[in-house]
Amino acid sequence: MTIRKIAAVAASAAALTALTACSATDDSTDDSTENAATATTSASTDAAATAPVTADVLQQQVTIFFDPAAPVEAKAAVLEHGSERTAVLEQFNGVLAGYPLTGTVGEVTPVDxxxxxxxxxxxxxxxGAPMPLTFEQVDGRWIIAGDSICPILEMGHLPCN
Known part of the structure; x- marks a missing residue:
């Protein structure tokens, strides 16, 4: 009976070792699967962050800029240094009310x-006339570059400051 007990204890120990080994293998498999999923998610996020901007995204900014009913604060939010141009944007809304303009974004070309x-x-x-507009990405948002606004304001005989 003693030999049976020793054999049983040995068999139990072997079984526990096998279970622990399987568990450790499962954990490492889970870790590698989790690491792969994290890497894929990170790569997808990086790809989304560096994906080129579309004309549709830029069109939203242009539409706000040319909308005479858009509040000055909304226009300022889609312009580089827009908060410094609120007075001229107020005047621009007046110009647009009497002489409506629209902008339609076409082909987008990356600069950097x-x-x-x-x-x-x-x-x-x-x-109408074609006009290249430059857009800058600031804090994750695309806005119309300040230099692109000047020619449009000048069409309305407004200063670019």
């Missing part, structure tokens, strides 16, 4: 990681 240019058709009651 956070700058793109977009061919934009500016149209008014008497026709």
């Amino acid at each position: 990681d956070d700058t793109v240019t977009a061919s934009t058709q500016i149209a008014g009651p008497h026709g």
Whole structure:
């Protein structure tokens, strides 16, 4: 009986060792699966962060800029240094009320990681003309670059300051 007890204890010990080994193997498999999932998620996030901006995204900013009913604060939010131009944006809303303009964003061309240019058709009651607009990515949002605003304001005989 003693030999049986020793054999049983040995068998139990072997079984526990096997279970622990399986458990350890399962844990490492779970860890590697989890690490792979984290790496994939991180890569996807990085890819999304560096994905090129679309014309649709830029169009939203242009639409707000040319909307005479858009509050000055909304216009300032879509412009680089917009908060410094609230007085001229107020005047621009007045110009747009009497002479509505629209902008339609076309082809987008990357300049660098956070700058793109977009061919934009500016149209008014008497026709239109293509105008390249530059957009900057600031704090994860695309905004119209300050230099691109000046020619548009000047069309309305407004200062660019």
